Amino acid sequence: MPNPKKLILHIGFPKTGSSALQSFMSASVPLLARAGVHYPSPEPQSYIDKGLCSGNIVQLLYDLDYVDTEKGVVKYHQDFNRLFDHMIEAARQSDKPCTLFSGEVFSQFPEEHVALLAEKTRDFDVSVVAFVRDPFDFVCSSWKQRVKRSGACDDFRQDVETRTRAGDIEMLDGYRNFDRYFQDFRIINYDRSKKDVISAFLNTSGIELDRERPAAEASGRIFNKSLTASQANLIIQINCEFKGSPIGALFVEFLLRQPSQGRDTFYDRETHAGLLEAYRATLASINLRLPAGEALATTPRDRTESSAHIDPQDIAHLLAFFKQTLRYKPSSNPLRKLMNLALRLFWRRLPLNFDPASYALLNPDLPRRGSNLYAHYIEQGREEGRPYRLKGLEKGFQWEEQGDRQ
Structure with missing residues (x-):
């Protein structure tokens, strides 16, 4: 009996290097093919150039009308049989022994969708691969991302409390869902590998390229630039004051064009401790899958809290922005x-x-x-x-x- 075809699912938890990795995948379809890996529905060159890639599974969601384009959200309430059948057909029709799908939306699948995906792919040799990072750093980065792209109005603590109650912490709840249904789940510590997430992913997935990657891919290019906590809080105030207008989104674009201000030192020890307690079992499971010496911390940091009061430099940026809008x-x-x-x-x-x-x-x-x-x-x-x-x-x-x- 022939060996089953291999299927790799990259569960791109937000803010764990996913955009850089997905840009590489879409730009390297021929290189991956020579390594025996089929990457269907790559994203267009324009997305690659701007660092806006979100994974080929997202391309499929758009192609198959699983996205409400007016609201910019995935229609998770729909029957996902058609999507999974399309994925499986692409893998079966490929002349390569391995097919790779990647997307942050995997981490947001409801449990019933993950269970269905596991059932549909039972005839394949499936490997799930994901990057993880410290829970506090993750929720802080994902909060900033929602403020940046979704017009969010909740402050940091409100955001984390709401999402914890709803079981919507993508890295932790998403991991828990996939851990229940897939045995071969390979975890990578993002903080140890963020300088070269591409090599870390390829090595963990067992993908051997037939030549070195183009130098540009390892050049330290910044993908999906983050806000600081100060900037996020300022944008929240704008979003709340100007509901229904694009002013907050415009200011975000203005900020992202400014030089980086250095490392954000914001830390909330109480929230960190609450996360570690609420997800103790999940973190223990994650740490069992990580190599020795790369486990995620299970205790809060030994440091005082750092407030997210708005920085005077961000006020100066806001004034410059409004000066621009006077045109x-x-x-x-x-x-x-x-x-x-x-x-x-x-x-x-x-x-x-x-x-x-x-x-x-x-x-x-x-x-x-x-x-x-x-x-x-x-x-x-x-x-x-x-x-x-x-x-x-x-x-x-x-x-x-x-x-x-x-």
Whole structure:
């Protein structure tokens, strides 16, 4: 009887190097194929270039309509049989002995979905691979990520308490779900391997490449830059004061373009102790799977708490941001949609409410001068999912057009 095909599931817990690893996977499909690994549905080059990769399983979720694009959330209430059947078919049809799927959404699967995935893949040789880190560092980083990308309004303690009650700490509750249903679960200590998560993943997964990785992949490039606790608290106040507007999201993009302020020293010993107690059994299970000497700490740190009061430098950034927004003026161009309708003769996919001024503001990496923003959106921005209008502000304000920005 032939050996079963191998299936590797990378459970990308948030803020454990997943974006860097997934960018490598999508950029290295031929290299992985020569190593006998099939990586289906890689993400486009534009995502790789911007460090926005989230895994090929997310590509499948979009392709199979499992994502509410209006809200930007996965429809976990749907029947996942179709998704898992698609994964299995891709593995069976591949001429490679191993198929690899990666995604942070794995860690958010309800237990019934994990059980179904285990049942569907019982004829495969399945290995689950995940990076873990200290629980406090994890919940702090994931809180900042939600503030950064989801408009969250809860402070740190509220966020952790709510998610602990709901069983929604991805690294700990996600681990517990997969640990129940998969035997070959390989754990990597992120803090010990974060300087080269790619090598750590390949070695742990048993993937041997036929040549060295491109130098750029190990160059220390920053993926998914984090906020500081001070910045997160400032953005929470903005989110609460300006509900329904994009101001918080705009300020986030402004902050992410600023030079890094160094290591964030925020620490909440009481929250750390509560996590360690609530997940004592789960942490013990994780530590059993880690190599000797790499176990996660099971006691709080011997240090005083460090508050997350807002840093004066972040106030200065906020003032600079609002100075920039003063370039808005009341809208005086009611013919915008009519002009866009005419431009559809050249660009059939142009949205009627496309606003080139807002497109420039919401995408600060675009060239400031000498670029045709209409053409950029049609040829590149649309595929990348770039925002092109200010929801909630576009009715009253419009970017003051200057020079040849369009």
